[in-house]
Amino acid sequence: MNHAARWILLSDLHLDGSDSDPRHPGKVLPEFLRREVSETQPPGLEQHIIFVGDTFELVRLDEEQSLARLESIFKRHPETLGALQACAAAGVRLHFVCGNHDVELARPPVAARLSALLSPGDPTRVSVHPWLLYFPGVLVVEHGHLHHALHRIPEVLRTAVNGTDEVDLPPLAAWHANPTASRLSRAGAVARACVASERAERRVRRPAYDELLQTESLRLALDGTAVRELARLSRFRTVSALPVTATRMVLAAAGRNIHGGDQPPAAAARVAGILETYGSRVAWYVSAHTHRALETTLEGSPTRYINTGTWSSDVRGFGPDQADRQAFPYAVIDVADDGSTEGGLRYWRPVAG
Numbered sequence: 001m002n003h004a005a006r007w008i009l010l011s012d013l014h015l016d017g018s019d020s021d022p023r024h025p026g027k028v029l030p031e032f033l034r035r036e037v038s039e040t041q042p043p044g045l046e047q048h049i050i051f052v053g054d055t056f057e058l059v060r061l062d063e064e065q066s067l068a069r070l071e072s073i074f075k076r077h078p079e080t081l082g083a084l085q086a087c088a089a090a091g092v093r094l095h096f097v098c099g100n101h102d103v104e105l106a107r108p109p110v111a112a113r114l115s116a117l118l119s120p121g122d123p124t125r126v127s128v129h130p131w132l133l134y135f136p137g138v139l140v141v142e143h144g145h146l147h148h149a150l151h152r153i154p155e156v157l158r159t160a161v162n163g164t165d166e167v168d169l170p171p172l173a174a175w176h177a178n179p180t181a182s183r184l185s186r187a188g189a190v191a192r193a194c195v196a197s198e199r200a201e202r203r204v205r206r207p208a209y210d211e212l213l214q215t216e217s218l219r220l221a222l223d224g225t226a227v228r229e230l231a232r233l234s235r236f237r238t239v240s241a242l243p244v245t246a247t248r249m250v251l252a253a254a255g256r257n258i259h260g261g262d263q264p265p266a267a268a269a270r271v272a273g274i275l276e277t278y279g280s281r282v283a284w285y286v287s288a289h290t291h292r293a294l295e296t297t298l299e300g301s302p303t304r305y306i307n308t309g310t311w312s313s314d315v316r317g318f319g320p321d322q323a324d325r326q327a328f329p330y331a332v333i334d335v336a337d338d339g340s341t342e343g344g345l346r347y348w349r350p351v352a353g
Helices: 025-038 063-076 078-089 108-118 156-162 171-176 183-204 207-220 224-231 238-253 266-277
Strands: 005-010 046-051 093-097 126-129 133-135 139-141 284-287 294-298 301-307 328-335 341-348
Touching: 025 046, 025 078, 025 328, 063 078, 063 108, 078 093, 078 108, 108 126, 156 207, 171 183, 183 207, 183 238, 207 224, 224 266, 266 284, 266 294, 266 301, 294 341, 301 341
Parallel strands: 005 046, 046 093, 093 126, 139 284, 284 301
Antiparallel strands: 005 328, 133 139, 294 301, 328 341
């Protein structure tokens, strides 16, 4: 049954235990939540806030460290904690889609701690999604790193069962894991990560991982074959990944970054196509990861694409936030009682002073 709802989506805040980012996303977010969510909530309208990955900096931490880091982040940003608690107390549903920088959120103890912090009265108002968030007919959301070989974690669903300690680092994370080591040592770590990723890709196609996919399809209320095809849509291949990895290393050493263009990722149309094939078409496909805010059509599909960009200072797109660092991208999708939707990419600016 359809019912009126509003979905607000933003991503890549990269909140840490410090506040060193020049755009200070942890200071800006509370005002955004008050003005755009709490103060504008229409009576009776179901509201959802979706953080589309890389909300927190938890990468390469074990379970105990992840719990401690989460506590330190909210201790450093008490206004953010209070604003999120106020949203949850008002009945707003909070969703956290895991990215490559906060996949540790999927660990059950870490997810439970996040829920307890943000909604102590009703932890069910906070949800952590290791991979996808899907709402029939309306939207599908993923961070998008699983379609990028350098960041891909093939067995991501194992995070919610065994924790990230049992999931191999993707190549780029292996390069950054020990920054004080020699370049030769770090290159060796990347090579080992490539071998591990190839092995993981083979395990994704075995019955043991199919069981995790089946469980995920039940959670998502999505056709099991569709879920399997989505999980295997992208694949790590060493031959194609190594040159890209080497290029990224050289650019990073030179203090440069890859900004990319204004086109959706190649996987976006294929995701929409798989869902449509299995009778699960959505009006919107939302991802993040590239730090390039974008809204566009998808070739050969009625599904519209949005990338929610970043609230950090590492803006790589060509939108208004590149020239105006007080422009913070987010998306709004409104769902009417009849199931029709409208919305799109927006830019929010803090009130002066």
